[in-house]
Amino acid sequence: MNQPVIDLSPKVSDEIRKTTCYMCACRCGIDVHLKDGKVAYIEGNRDHPVNQGVLCAKGSAGIMQHNAPSRLKSPLKRTGPRGSGEFEEISWDEAYQIAADWLEPIRRENPEKLAFFTGRDQSQSFTSFWAQAFGTPNYAAHGGFCSVNMAAAGIYTMGGAFWEFGQPDWDHTKLFMLFGVAEDHDSNPIKMGIGKIKGRGARVIGVNPIRTGYNAVADDWVGITPGTDGLFILAMVHCLMKAGKIDLNYLAQYTDAPVLLNCDEKSPDFGLYLRDENGKQLVIDRETGKLTPFDQPGVRPDLSATHRAKGVTHRPVFHQMADMYLSDEYAPEAVADRCGIPADRIRAIAAELARVAFDEAIELNHAWTDFRGEKHTKMTGRPVSFHAMRGISAHANGFQTCRALHVLQIILGTVEVPGGFRFKPPYPKPATAHPKPHVGMTPGAPLNGPHLGFVHGPDDLALKDDGTPARIDKAFTWENPMSSHGLMHMVISNAHAGDPYKIDTLFMYMANMSWNSSMNTGGVMEMLTDKDENGDYVIPRIIYSDAYSSEMVAYADLILPDTTYLERHDCISLLDRPICEADAAADAIRWPVVEPDRNVKGFQSALCDLGAKLGLPGFVNDDGSQKYADYADYIINHERRPGIGPLAGWRMGENELQSGRGGVNAAQIDNYIENGGFFVEHIPDGANYYKPWNKAYQDWAVGMGLYDSPQPYLFSLYVEPMRKFQLAAEGHGMRQPPEHLRQRIKDTMSPLPIWYETDQEGNEGYTVNALTQRPMAMYHSWGSQNAWLRQLHGRNPLYLPTKLMREHELTDGDWARVSSPHGEITVPVMEMAALNENTVWTWNAIGKRKGAWALDKDAPEATKGFLLNHLIHELLPPKKDGMRWANSDPITGQAAWFDLKVKIEKAVAPKESRPEYPPIKSPVGQGPDHLAWKVGK
């Protein structure tokens, strides 16, 4: 036998440069192997806290993204009509001059005429700083059309939500329940976690109308009817409370369950907490029977006792919960049909939660001291954990549904305990520790504070003196009072309508608003190109920054070309959306592991230049010169508060470098690069659970600069700010809602979680739920249609359950006309059995516009691909009241993508998916006809 001799130890690369992935929002560490100065291979960084060496398909395909033919090459000025894609290349100097000529008068005269929205931005603490310095109240990122319900519900309830805020205790959990997450947030940690707990034989329950991805490996699948998760959860709350399978000690010690509520219907404080003169919530101490602030040493708050003072009866929150959730309205039998889950299955799952939480409770031998000074020798754990994301939040009842899930976790006593759900620093952080929204505007000066935040009642709404909305997206108004992330999906439609006012310049970053990031895609294209009676564009000026030739590029007047993620500086900051783990604070950087070969610039660096050109405070020195040469300069030298900057690692102490707080260190980015691109500081044992109430954690967080003083707090089963909005709707207080919203506010702003039907009026005859999800190999991957990944997911049929296929006499490859009250599409169909029997779905954002992304006009994405967005309007169908209501959650304004209901009819196969749009002219040409990508010899 003659075996050839082969080289078993070839040189792998010339050099490894470690940075942070940006193929999605997961922010894994990557090792970028270089050969001859070119990117040769990308793999996961084993030392990195997020991915610990593993890497998903997107991450490994980054080499194709970095070299994509769709990369923009130069600043562009529009030469043809908007939407045509006709541009000329210009210099950066000219681009800045054009932008400054537009923006400078706006800032001098009326800063609200600039709407600056930054899409999938991971630098929001920087971009919001820029917007604040400019002085416009109109700034937000993409949270409003993504998952603000999940984030806001979590923060209002317990000081954090899932994903970036916290994670299951993968090492100890024995039952993991996943709601509405198909293949998305977050990417690698969930896969690693599921692998870990399945390896231990622990059970995974998936609740999702679609059985793909994580739900495909779940031990038990609950194919729930979309939009009914809240009802299912509250039925389990009913079962658990009725059986007393709730953690009374946890509820009494760490939540507002014992806090007294004013129960006098005639009182202007009806339903508000009883507080002392310092504003502290009051409870009855079970030891003494006396009224006392909740946080006093030795207090044992009573869940049961009532208190009568000045003729008013006060009862604990827990009484109200018992009144509400023990009602037969929430019995499994009452909800089973609507949820599409048999009553006994609801009971079985509730019983399993109870069994694992209480019969399989665990203890860790960590001594700790709580905020009342009580010493504990052990940490009790209830090893049940949950995770949820957009599936349950992108409904008009999503905020209350997310709240319900958090209440379920809390009554089981499983938040921040071993085996349960754990926060990641800087969370836990209650709503009261966050800023409130600011809209105080002065021409030529900065805004009076941060744009986004958490409202605590009508006084915090963002209204002008005449009661009209202060923000172009109508965030923080009576229509959606608690819209903490803004409403990016309403900006273009409001700006086009001049409601609440007209704007001059729309400035956007990384948001494909003329395609997959908008509801009513066709309508948005019309709004962006619509002209007034003078022949001028209704939205006069549009500046857009993107790295790639997306559909949105064609609709802008000025393009600022961004770099790829391997060519740029970034910080994944504790001031922003950090990469912490439950056991550690962490942040990270990106740095140019290769230099751009085109005339492009990181968007944040461009903002440093433009900010200086406009003379924005914070972007110029006292002598008027440019303060930050580029984003890296800002990352190193900016201090948000003394000693607190964008990066927490390697800050300058008195004698040596230190973590958390500290002065500016000119070599900070080099220190990060030496450490593999990230910084991690572990939480000491004994401080890493029970964080909101754990003295050791609170002290550690203060030391790290996460808080300025210890901030222990109680979880809010009852969200008092919601009650304040209800009180206003009932006629109390000076700030009153408009009449047409009064009843809706009373109905939806329940301070205890409720469920209400989202079925949209005007939808008669449209009975089939229609959903989308991104495939795992593309989740959050907005950059381009990647040459390798599009071979995995280049087509997106509409998947129909077996029953609907039979009903409509369809077989695989047939076409169907799918309509909603708003629109109609004609698309290819395919059968899928593991699917809720009244739900259809497709992969989102596979469909592309002809001419975009450097794809051939005959690419299947453009000919067979499609978007459901054409069927979803930003407004609900007309009702009989003459008004048009937003297709959003009435509490937060979150876009209700998943409330869509459609009608299906068999159609004659058209040549291409419908609607068809004409091609846009590509500013970058088309990709090559073959690839054999080997950079080494």
Added chain:
Amino acid sequence: MTTLPNATDKKLGLVIDLDTCVGCHACVISCKGWNTENYGAPLSDQDPYGANPSGTFLNRVHSYEVQPAQGEAQLIHFPKSCLHCEDAPCVTVCPTGASYKRVEDGIVLVNESDCIGCGLCAWACPYGAREMDAEEKVMKKCTLCVDRIYNDNLPEVDRVPSCVRTCPAGARHFGDLGDPDSAVSKLVAERGGVDLMPEQGTKPVNKYLPPRPKDALPEFDVLAPFLEPVVEEPKGFLGWLDKALEKI
């Protein structure tokens, strides 16, 4: 005709856990990246931005729906690459000796300089695990990352196939299936690992761990004691609460 070794010193291969594979394709793309840059010709792509993109992949994930006789339909993700068979028909069919099975570890490889691109081996493989590269006209297949697993330039922990290193769910395992005491052999024994299409007589080295039974949560009557109401009447709840609080 090419002959197979009578025996190999080791039987290196993969154990793929179908219970935890979430179908994310991480292994597919990691493999594409490593093997484009390393062993032999790059894995090319034709029409990569066009109407019919088609490239060479050494590992692909297929998804199958399964409808059990009773209960809900299921979706199984099934990664597939060369199984490095003991009786590899792709080797014996090779007219030039380009396809061979290594004596020291059992890895089946193609010596690209001897490959004439006739495609007989792909016909012979019952698993469809070989792909002809349209650019180079040579047969490509999983090398088990033979240029990683012994590579002195890599840290020891990284001397595993790239698909194993990258798999986020930990569904892929690598080791010597000829050694009954190896971690992979033990895992196969413990989890009832199976051969793919054993009736083909190819004696594949790679093993698949079957999915555990799904939707097996006990019926409610078994779990009912955990939800026994504390009181009959809702009004009695606060009375129960008072008593329960006494016990804390």
